[in-house]
Amino acid sequence: NAGVTQTPKFRILKIGQSMTLQCTQDMNHNYMYWYRQDPGMGLKLIYYSVGAGITDKGEVPNGYNVSRSTTEDFPLRLELAAPSQTSVYFCASSTTSVSYEQYFGPGTRLTVT
Amino acid sequence: ILNVEQSPQSLHVQEGDSTNFTCSFPSSNFYALHWYRWETAKSPEALFVMTLNGDEKKKGRISATLNTKEGYSYLYIKGSQPEDSATYLCAPYSGAGSYQLTFGKGTKLSVIP
Numbered sequence: 001n002a003g004v005t006q007t008p009k010f011r012i013l014k015i016g017q018s019m020t021l022q023c024t025q026d027m028n029h030n031y032m033y034w035y036r037q038d039p040g041m042g043l044k045l046i047y048y049s050v051g052a053g054i055t056d057k058g059e060v061p062n063g064y065n066v067s068r069s070t071t072e073d074f075p076l077r078l079e080l081a082a083p084s085q086t087s088v089y090f091c092a093s094s095t096t097s098v099s100y101e102q103y104f105g106p107g108t109r110l111t112v113t
Numbered sequence: 114i115l116n117v118e119q120s121p122q123s124l125h126v127q128e129g130d131s132t133n134f135t136c137s138f139p140s141s142n143f144y145a146l147h148w149y150r151w152e153t154a155k156s157p158e159a160l161f162v163m164t165l166n167g168d169e170k171k172k173g174r175i176s177a178t179l180n181t182k183e184g185y186s187y188l189y190i191k192g193s194q195p196e197d198s199a200t201y202l203c204a205p206y207s208g209a210g211s212y213q214l215t216f217g218k219g220t221k222l223s224v225i226p
Contacts, residue, residue, distance in 0.1 A: 031212070042202070043157075043216040050212060058213060090156060099145040099206060101159030102214070 002026055004105035006091050012111045013081040021076040021108050023091030031094045032074040033058075033102065034066065036087040043090065049074055081112045115139055115205055119217040126193050127225050133189045134220040136203030140184035144208030148177055148188055151200045151219065160188075160201075193224045 004025045013019055025032065034046040045058030049068040063085055065077040074093075078085060088109050092102040118137045126132045138146065145164045149157040161170040166181040174191045190197055200221045204214040 035216075040218065042218040045213050048212055056212070099162060099164065099208075101147065101162050102149075102157075104156035104158070106156050 004091055004093055004103050006089075006105035006108050008108060009106065010109045012113065013078075015081060015083065015112060017081050018077070018079050019081065019110075021078075021089055021091075021110075023074045023076065023105060024072050025074075025091075025093040025103070025105075026072065027093060027095075027103065028071060029093035029095050029103070030071065031096070032068065033092045033094075034064070034074070034076045035090045035092065036060065037090060037107075038087050046076065046089075078110075083112050086110060086112045115207060115215040117203065117205060117215050117217040119201075119203055119220050121220060122218070123221040123223070125223045125225060128193060128195060130193050130224075131189065131191045132193055132222065133187050134201065134222075136186045136188070136205075136217055138184050138186075138203075138205035138215075139207075140182060142207040143181045143184070143205065145206040146179055146186050147202075147204040147206065147214060148186070149202040149204065149216075151202055153199070157202060188220075190222070193222070195224045195226050198222055198224045 007022045030051045033048045035043040044060045047066040049055045090107050091105040094100045094102045148160040151157040163179040168179040176189045179186045200219040202219045204216045
């Protein structure tokens with residue numbers, strides 16, 4: 001049982017490039033989330049999903065897109081990378097409700113230069 | 114998005130000292146409160162999810178209380194150890210059709226051996 005896995009661990013992008021951050025969970029959780037962590041700012045929710053085929057915006061969705069074709073996978077897409085997207089990105093999942101604890105992946109450190 | 118405040122922002126304690134910190138949140142539309150522990154270079158791990166006014170939860174030397182009427186929660190650590198050094202995050206959940214946790218900026222605890 002690997003929990004929540006994320007790839008890659010680190011990535012450097014040039015301005016304007018695109019990339020997909022991968023997130024997979026093997027706990028059969030319905031709810032999945034993408035957060036970014038900026039120094040001194042805490043965790044901000046980018047997008048979330050309450051089940052396969054259902055996604056919605058969080059607090060800071062601009063510049064990102066997501067899809068949820070299976071219960072296990074919740075990739076995050078950056079289309080035109082900007083320096084403001086330099087951050088650490090965490091994927092998380094929980095069972096059936098936001099009232100339940102969230103399990104976090106190890107994070108992806110992204111630098112856009 | 115809820116207004117969440119954690120205090121203090123950081124504190125240093127000697128090994129063996131007991132300590133506590135506070136999470137304040139709006140008392141209206143309360144549904145649940147999460148506490149997470151976040152060690153440097155790792156990902157957040159759930160400590161507690163609390164829902165009822167007067168709730169007390171305990172895990173080893175760490176405990177938490179909840180007052181939903183006045184909108185605060187305390188986290189206590191008894192006999193701090195160096196391995197307790199981490200940032201402690203709280204995140205209230207308001208329900209009300211939202212699927213988002215709002216994370217506070219955290220209290221960074223350093224335990225000096």
